Amino acid sequence: MEKAAQQRINELHVSLNQYNYEYYVLDKPSVPDAEYDRLMQELQQLEGEYPEFITNDSPSLRVGGNILDAFRKVEHRTPMLSLGNAFNEDDLRDFDRRAKQAVGGEISYVCELKIDGLAVSLRYENGLFIQGATRGDGTIGEDITENLKTVRSIPLRIKQPISLEVRGEAFMPRKSFESLNKAKLENEEEPFANPRNAAAGSLRQLDPKIAAKRNLDIYLYSIADLGDTGVVSHSEGLDLLDDLGFKTNPERQRCATIDDVIKYVEIWTEKRPNLAYEIDGIVIKVDSLADQEALGFTAKSPRWAIAYKFPAEEVMTKLLDIELSVGRTGVITPTAILQPVRVAGTTVQRASLHNEDLIREKDLKIGDTVVVKKAGDIIPEVVNVIVDLRTGAEIEFSMPTHCPECESELVRLEEEVALRCINPACPAQIREGLIHFVSRNAMNIDGLGERVIAQLFKEELVANVADLYKLEKDQLLQLERMGEKSVDNLLKAIEQSKQNSLEKLLFGLGIRHVGAKAAKTLAQNFEIIDNLQNASFEDLISIHEIGDKMAESVVAFFDQPEVETLINELQQSGVNMAYKGPKLMDTTDIDSVFAGKTIVLTGKLEQLNRNDAKSEIEALGGKVTGSVSKSTDLLIAGEAAGSKLTKAQELNIEIWDEQRLIQELKK
Template sequence: MTKAEAALRVEELRNEIEFHNRRYYQEDNPAISDAEWDELMRELIQLETAFPELQSEVSPTQRVGAAVAEGFVKVEHEISMLSLSNAYSTEELREFDKRVRQVVGDEVRYVCELKIDGLAVSLRYENGRLVRGATRGDGEVGEDITTNIRTIRNVPLQLSEPISIEVRGEAYMPKQSFLRLNEQREQQGLPLFANPRNAAAGSLRQLDPKIAAERRLGVIVYQVVQATDYALSSHSEALAYAESLGLPATGQRQQCGDIDAVIDYIEAWSEQRRSLSYATDGMVVKVDDIALQQELGFTAKSPRWAIAYKYKAEQAETTLREIGLNVGRTGAVTPTAMFDPVQLAGTTVARASLHNEDLIHEKDIRVGDRIIVQKAGDIIPEVVKSLPEKRETELPVFAMPEHCPQCGEALRRLPDEAAWRCVNPSCPALIREGLIHFVSRNAMNIDGLGEQWITILLDKEMVQTVADLYRLQKEDMLQLDRMGEKLADKLLHAIEASKQNSLERLLFGLGIRLVGEKAAKTLAQSFQTMDRLASATVEELVLVPEIGPKMAESIVQYFEAQGARALLADLQALGLNMAYKGLQTAKVESIFTGKTVVLTGTLETVERKAATTWIEMLGGTVTGSVSAKTDFVIAGAKAGSKLEKAQGLIESGKNPGLQIFNEEQFLACVDEAGLR
């Protein structure tokens, strides 16, 4: 390659990498896999090494992380948060070991740590108390995410010693939390997160800490900054010290006497890591002795005493047999790759979401192609790419159908959206998914009436809309297979009880596009009744906190539809509550009115959500922590630290008026108010 050719390619690579950096770091919406990004960066590094005159301070190879997101306070790191150099083979690990020993000699020990696939964070404690959490940002300046970090349950707010210290670690989303989050987003018609790492990053970069709290993140600490200030001489000793302070510095790690032991440990975890509750993508190898680390020093971008070995994503080649189409609850038609079964990460995989038509065209995926598939983050099957060079004949380019595969109505693609949608409210797929959502726990919570019974009721043509659920009669139910009198009575009782739900449950159950559970409650609190919300304009809606223009337009469009107006009138005639109950005045004067209440422990006869609703209806405010401002603590079975703190505040005289109720006393107040 000539210098001129190299210069052109370098410019192309820089532009492409910067584009993908923006998608990954600032939009939390990657367009390519980690392996593909790594390959682009490796090519750029090789060209800049071969042609030093092409190196530039603005090259992505000189960057550590990403720009600070708008809306967060900037935090300047006293000591830079550098990234690590990568190794992709045992040969590269041995080269790293050789470079280390050339500087510090042969008496060197390493520490191996599984590399968590998450977001690097810094935690600062002063006098033992957490005072700041920050992202890496560009390595020099990050984002202050203290309020979000404080929501992570395994991050201690108070250390076991009153010490001032900074530690760094990886914030991650457990696999099960990731799957649950994507299920919720799919139900709401929102884009899915590509992997747990992006889900964790997206969660910590929310301006509302309540969202971060709902995501159930975790942190694993991997470094004590300025460890020698605490008389610590090795990295492994520093991590043990961090653990003694109560910090989550466990993870999977091991000391290794030489590079052979390092390689053995890496190979031992190659498959075993998949059984962990969090995603991993490699193994970090560090020189253990801190004095040797200081002797080795740093490059402008990374420490010379550490390297990250990247595990290869397990991939398989197979044949794409069909692109199926699934119609979701919001009408979005999602293409799905159906291919010859392959083994990936210990399971058999035969299908993977292709998300939308644009992605299929971008990757030039065609039915009949040989394709490469893998599991993103070892969890979600995905098609990495097609292999057009293996096509023996010309294959047709995929095109989305003009009509819904379920009902035959014309599909629409809304402006600024990648998805094609069926907007026919009578579409069988929308009806089925909508009914399943309507009866679900977080919506109308009709206990026992799940997906199986909804399918049976539809097949028997006993229901067509959610209103039909409230017309079901016992004699009709008893005609169904496996339906006895007790079960029929239970289901009909649950259906009848759901009529009294507060407005936010009905709003969420209706499945208005972009309106999730939290937005439904915000809307219910703001407008109080269905009639007021139904007549609201876009301008009025966007004045409500957390309701953006797109959601506002979606809400107005829903209530303008004739079918929606008819459905709501039907539901109201059937006796469903159309008002928000959370802020209603209690039926009798309540001791909770204007008071702050904390629930702790396990309530045996009532769900926590119901108890919270009752307290709000009685005029109280439920908070999550006990303080000098707390008026009541309601303690269920196995109440722990919150109860102890409440008792301590009473005994010390710091909050002598605080009252502690057991579940029986609380329910007596509820019964007195006539709420149960």
């Protein structure tokens, strides 16, 4: 009986997965919905009786699994970088000119619709879907595998038993969005502002059954590591995704010239409202992978791709007031308080005015009729004033001379536009510093949002970040909307944060000029906080990525007696003060031609996998980077090496071919 049940379960898997692919990917169903539902019901009944035969690619998983406690963090093997933006034809032609100049010849492109959703990464091992993650900060995302299994256009098993990682955009179709918001309004719940927020909110539900009901979809747009697939162009990579059973956007187009790209942009600017889903632009990618390699990357984005953003929708509204806020570094930021108005799918009531000079430049007065848009369809921005609509009742705005929070006199530091409160005891700065400390890229304490921090500060339960580790259950239960379960989860999150690696703490402390990347560099090089506290300016600038301004800021920060007291309090509370990540390699004892050298790989390698070559070089003490500079010691040039080879020749950098690299790796 068990053998027959297992055989029938396997047959149902094959049939249901095929019908699912036909319906959700090809949009060509071969059986009625009733037949699909009948087979699914049979499968669920059999799996209920024989749970030992449930597999990770079972179609029954589409309905959602058990409720999760929290999302696990996932480090992306290949970073999910953001794209540079183009806003007009001139920007696109500049992109084309730079690309041609870098590769020394003509370039063809692939244009794809830029879906307004949530970027995700999917990992498959031996053809089986094993993990899905959000983009996060590009390096670390959240594991949302169980929720992604409910997206029926994502195959749980692909058509070849290969291992790969693919990237795509999960989204909510317009019909699903309208149905969801209709149901929310009927239940007297707050509707979602737009399909992007709805998709992101659905995939970050701890209960996968909720995600399963939201009818999400996905388009895959790239393979993270092409490895040994033999693919030589982006368009071939998309075709391979089709062959493997993934859903890609059929509206993509290969364009031989930038003129063809511009024509594609013009067509879809007009056709955009007719789509069944939201798009906010066009993604343009260099098609040839050899050309992509030659173009390389900046610190944040690839040089071989750009996102054309559709012109922002502009609307008129009233400037009701200008409100001032104090940031964690003391900068005073004016914010426009607007008569609520719908812009690009959401209601806008506030827009940053950045600084006093911008207010003067735009000649803004309280009571003005102003034009508002969303920069990049995201950030509200006051474009200009409609001077002709002034009545004479408008009020001139002047920046204050004293801090709106602590009444300290404001100063304008040399070479700065912004006014700044320099009182270290300013309540607003302390409050904003606490919010920064608990944020995702810093100590990542779930449950400590702005509302809770504001309450803690108001009730005088915290005066600095060290006080967060002294909070007790009884104190937290007194706060508004904090039940026992919420408090227990919050205390657990605070306790877990004590185990963070040093770079998280350094970033959280808010040292001026030290971002997340610099914090990691400092943590790697100094390993424990005591070493960093005792570091001199000379020690700091000896590190390749640390400049004079940052070094001065770090020394000044740790010279403050109150900082020493704060670090001691954190240590006493059990907060980790050591770096836990991969350590910098000591190359002094490594007998290798690569030891201590900075090396760049460029062009296509015929015999070696690029990632394997990088790993072997690093194991022998070399440092592999992505760009050629005066500090580069060696360039490995494969087939079709482009601008990096030219630059290396100009700088008289030693150049090897792949055969020489193989010989040295074998020694």
